[in-house]
Amino acid sequence: MKVTLFTTCIVDFMAMNVGKATVELLEGLGHEIDYPKNQTCCGQPTYNTGYVEKTKNTIKHFIETFEHAEVIVSPSGSCVSFVKEYPHIFEDDKEWKERAEKVAAKTYELSQFLIDVINVDDFSAKLPGKAVYHHNCHTARFLQVKEQPLTLLSKVEGLELVDFHNSRKCCGFGGTFSVKMGEISAEVADEKARYIQEANPDYLIGADFACLMNIGGRLSRLGSNIQVMHLAEVLNSK
């Protein structure tokens, strides 16, 4: 299958390894990667801050860049859940609403694509050690993708997955919330980091880099040596 990759802006300029792992993972399954070079961002930063009109051009650009795709896959459930919102944003614009619906219908979060679309759960990945998994809010609540990442991680050789207190609660990132209400956001991240440390894992795994950057940023400040990894990187570990 030809898989069109939406890396997300944050992976593009802050976590290229996540994008790289996603490419290698999908190519390893024999899929052809299509990477539209003109891609930028899904538009959440401006939209979630309340600037809906200022977001519309970003969304239109996304639609134009991706509507040729057979299937769009992204290593971020949050961005995918926002793409699924596009049709509601163009409620009063028939043409763009229809185009948005088509794009939204073929966009998948990585673990969702692997399990629900192409039905692959074993990558012969190996990663020895103990790990916790942080559920990204938008992936779990808006996309209802909850079990897929856990299923994938359960097949990783040597990896022991343990739960930690409130693993399904928000990490406090929230896009511009993390700077606009930085003090509160940091307190949420601090509590999250402390619960993770209590579980004493070798790895913190997540399927959304934004959360990982937030929790990882707090862990780093606390001097923790817990390694922070994206699901794609774990599945690509040999």
Next chain:
Amino acid sequence: MGIKINDQKFEKNLEKNLNDDFMRAAMVKAQDLITKNRENVLSQLGDGNFREWQQLSGDIRAHVLENLDFYLNQFAENVVKNGGNVFFAKDAKEASEYVTNLALERGVKKVVKAKSMVTEEIGLNHALMDAGVDVKETDLAEYILQLDDWNPPSHMVVPSLHLNKTQIRDVFAENGYTGEDLPEDLAAFARAQLRNEFVTADMGIYGCNFAIAESGAITLISNEGNIDLCTAAPELQVSVMGMERIVATYEDADICISLLGRSAVGAKNTSYTTFVNGITEEGAADGAKEFHVVIVDNGRSEVLKSQFKEVLQCMRCAACLNACPVYRQVGGHSYNAIYSGPLGVVLTPLLAGYDDFKELPYMCSLCGECTEVCPSNIPLHKLIHEHKRVLAEEKKASAFWGASMSGAGMVLSRPWMYKLGTSMAPMMTKPLMVDGKIKKGVSVLKGWTDKRDMPAMEKVRFRDWYESRSKGEKK
């Protein structure tokens, strides 16, 4: 008091509360305990499919709101049939004046009050006290807060969550208590004091969880028994209700009640579910001889006409407070209003305007947990986002953010600008780097880096790697 609880600036309130270690530990403990119990009892409700219950209850409430004039009329007619009086108050002032005038006309010296959010909203206690009427809050937590010089409630269901037993002992000590800070002894003291108030009061005031249109009954859900004493002892009784607190039938009330206690405190049922059906029978030993229902609009008609109307489906269970990651850290007082948490973020600006509450919509990470737990099926996080949109686009609340987001929108919709910007980012952020990380940011980044490191911007972006690889120069 009204909706706003103090004149402090948002930042000042926030700073004070973030430094209140006891309060913060209490929030965390309460949230975790209630959440655990809530999930447990909801999994045992019916076949455990909360989503279906949530939808049903939301539909019940939405149906009433769509036909509110009809049901209010039906309800009011039935209250009158039951021997009661109904007063429609357009705002807080009218509502307070009606109750205060009633008290003065009947020569009331003392009022016993049950906990009610809407009486807080209309500032009823102070209106009565200003008129020379003695008011006694009888819910234990509200009683404590009243004795503590009207310390404002910090939670809709557990109002004194921010106080510990030693603080409560100190408050009681100023009112004649001589014992230690043992919860049992403190409760016994309050009980003895309150018992005397009930039998000497001339008027009982309580709120309303659900008004039942088909019968004119006021439904009261409670645990301590104080509400039942308010409905039993005084001969003159007043129920104050928000005009949206109505359900069509007992059958509908049953669905909502099934969810209320479970959502609020994780209990299958509360200790008491009481229906007040107007005046008592001739010759009965207790109950109201005179009964009034005050139906408060206070901005609700406007909300009903707006894009925020779903917030009127709320049954004040506080499940959203108990789920919210922000409320968890900052506590109820940081919202500077009697309504806090996600509900407060949505409702307060609607009832009290944006001017004093323009920060509230940003106290949200858009995690969606409030919406997930709401037993009235209110899309809370979407309504919070809509407030942000109104502030950004209609009120133009922040020139800085308006300009920043214009810039961002421009860059993100023009690939050449995006590519140029992200290629320059490592150089631009270089002065901030320490050990390969940004540890001390400036401007908006400061909020992040005060307590968190930020990774470096990639010198080789994903797109650079991909392009070089496509050209056969695998790196």
